[in-house]
Amino acid sequence: MTGVLPIALENATKAMPVLMGLDKEYVGVMHLHKDVTENVLEETVGKFIGKIVQVPPVKSAVARRPREREIKFFDILEFEEKDVLFKVGCEAGTYIRKLCDQIGRSLGSGAHMSELRRTRVGDFTEDQSHSLMKIKDAYEFWREGDEKLLREILIPVEFAIPNVKKVFVKDSAISSITNGSPVYPNGITRIQKDIERGETVAVYSLKEELVALGIAKMASEEILKRKKGVSIRTDRVFMERGIYPNNK
Amino acid sequence: MWIIKSEEETNERFGKRPEDRTIEEHIQNSVIIVDKHSGPTSHQITDWIKKIFQVKKAGHSGTLEKIEEIRP
Numbered sequence: 001m002t003g004v005l006p007i008a009l010e011n012a013t014k015a016m017p018v019l020m021g022l023d024k025e026y027v028g029v030m031h032l033h034k035d036v037t038e039n040v041l042e043e044t045v046g047k048f049i050g051k052i053v054q055v056p057p058v059k060s061a062v063a064r065r066p067r068e069r070e071i072k073f074f075d076i077l078e079f080e081e082k083d084v085l086f087k088v089g090c091e092a093g094t095y096i097r098k099l100c101d102q103i104g105r106s107l108g109s110g111a112h113m114s115e116l117r118r119t120r121v122g123d124f125t126e127d128q129s130h131s132l133m134k135i136k137d138a139y140e141f142w143r144e145g146d147e148k149l150l151r152e153i154l155i156p157v158e159f160a161i162p163n164v165k166k167v168f169v170k171d172s173a174i175s176s177i178t179n180g181s182p183v184y185p186n187g188i189t190r191i192q193k194d195i196e197r198g199e200t201v202a203v204y205s206l207k208e209e210l211v212a213l214g215i216a217k218m219a220s221e222e223i224l225k226r227k228k229g230v231s232i233r234t235d236r237v238f239m240e241r242g243i244y245p246n247n248k
Numbered sequence: 249m250w251i252i253k254s255e256e257e258t259n260e261r262f263g264k265r266p267e268d269r270t271i272e273e274h275i276q277n278s279v280i281i282v283d284k285h286s287g288p289t290s291h292q293i294t295d296w297i298k299k300i301f302q303v304k305k306a307g308h309s310g311t312l313e314k315i316e317e318i319r320p
Contacts, residue, residue, distance in 0.1 A: 005284040006309050007297050010276045013307040019279070020309045121281075121309065129283035132293065136300050147271050154278040156266035170256050171263075189256040193249055206258035207265045210277075224251050238277070244262045 003118035004129050012157040014236045018164050018200060018213065022122030023072070025089045029116075030100045032082040034109035041084065044106050045074050054098050062093075069094040084111075087119070123162050128155075157238070158210045164202045165192040167223075167232060169211065174244035177203060177211050183232035185223055195220040201232060210238045275301055 003026070008016055032041075053066050072089035079085070088096065097113045104111025119126050130138075130153055138149040169177065173187025183203060195201055195216050203211045214232035223231045269277070284293055290308045298306045 001290075002284050002286050005282045005290055005293060006279050007282055007294055008279045008307050008309075009297070009301060010303050010305050012277050012279055013305045015279075016307045016309065022309070118284075124281045126283065129281040131283050131285070132296055132300075135280065135282065135297070139300050142271055150271055151274070153280055154271070154274040155281065156269070156274065157277050157279055158266045160279040170254075171258050174263075185253075189254050190250050190252045193251055205263055206256060207263045209263055209266060220251055224253055239263075 001116045001118060003116075004121045004124055004126060005118070006121050006124060006160065008157065008160075011238060012160070014238060015157050015161055015210075015213065018161050018202075019122075021092045022163055023089065023091060023120075024094070024118060025087065025120035026096055027077070027085070027087050027117050027119050028096060028100075029114045030084040030086060030103065030111050031114045032084065032107065032109065032111045033104065034107075035082060036107055036109065038076075038079055040107070041079065042076065044103060045076065045086075047106060048099065048103060049074055052099070052102070054095055054102070057095060057098060060095075067093070071099070083114075089120075122160070124160075158204070158208055161202060164200055164213070165195050166202050166204055167191045167195075167214075168204050168206055171206065171244050172247040174205055174211055174239065175241070175246040177234055178237055178239050178241045178243070180234050180237060182217070182230040182234055183214060185218075185226045185228065185231050188223060188231060191220050191223055193220050195223075200235070203232060203234070205239075205244070212237045212239070275303065 006019055049071050051068050051070055053068055055066050056062050056064050070091040075087045077085040077087055096116055100111050100113040138153050142150040167188055168190045169187045170189055177183060197216055197219055199216045201214055201216050203214055205211055212234050213236045214234045216232055217230045282293055294306050294308045
């Protein structure tokens with residue numbers, strides 16, 4: 001596979017679980033084992049839009065249990081003889097090679113994936129991706145005193161996780177959160193709507209620094225109304241201790 | 249989209265907005281979007297990134313690629 005590959009550095013690797021949950025888009029080539037008409041192909045592909053069930057491949061790192069994944073769209077860009085150039089949008093953890101096998105089986109004659117390029121991960125598109133060569137050059141330029149290019153390449157973890165709902169906390173609440181304490185309702189200034197209990201949320205300072213990732217113990221509306229109790233259980237702390245004063 | 253619980257201000261003496269970080273601080277807290285070429289695995293690309301930036305930890309967002317790349 002080629003294409004968009006987000007790589008987290010150092011402290012940002014703590015965000016891997018949420019980075020892995022980002023939706024993906026791919027452009028690929030599916031090779032059909034027998035000729036079919038465009039109508040049949042489109043009709044068959046149409047059956048795979050929405051929720052599908054996949055069993056992870058033999059050589060995968062996860063348990064080989066059937067699991068559900070959502071295919072947002074599957075567009076046929078070009079269809080020539082037995083080769084189908086497609087663009088697919090899907091939920092994280094969808095196996096595209098498997099999907100092509102499934103489509104082939106549904107056609108009755110078989111198919112396999114022959115090429116795959118990832119064109120989007122979350123909000124990151126190919127336009128924002130950089131070759132290794134360019135990245136290396138940017139690093140060298142910085143070493144020689146010009147940081148402009150490297151600054152463009154490094155994306156703060158704060159801006160890389162749009163799929164996680166946000167909670168902003170007061171300066172005075174930060175110190176204890178960096179020590180692993182939970183977030184209480186009175187420490188919160190603003191929250192995104194529709195947070196559900198059990199959901200992973202990102203805790204931000206008012207300067208938009210990522211303080212921690214946590215698990216919501218209250219829904220958004222509850223956080224607004226309640227004065228006491230644990231709103232968010234702190235899970236992974238990003239901010240170092242001692243950046244904000246302890247006011248207690 | 250937002251629920252405001254209280255209006256607060258932040259003290260500029262503490263902390264730092266992400267865009268004000270130095271490059272050294274960015275390297276500790278950032279994500280890089282690599283345009284992966286064919287050939288090396290995602291794991292190998294991640295190792296190269298580690299070497300370029302001289303960092304101990306780097307991680308990519310998929311365990312699936314390895315499987316896919318074994319096949320032609």
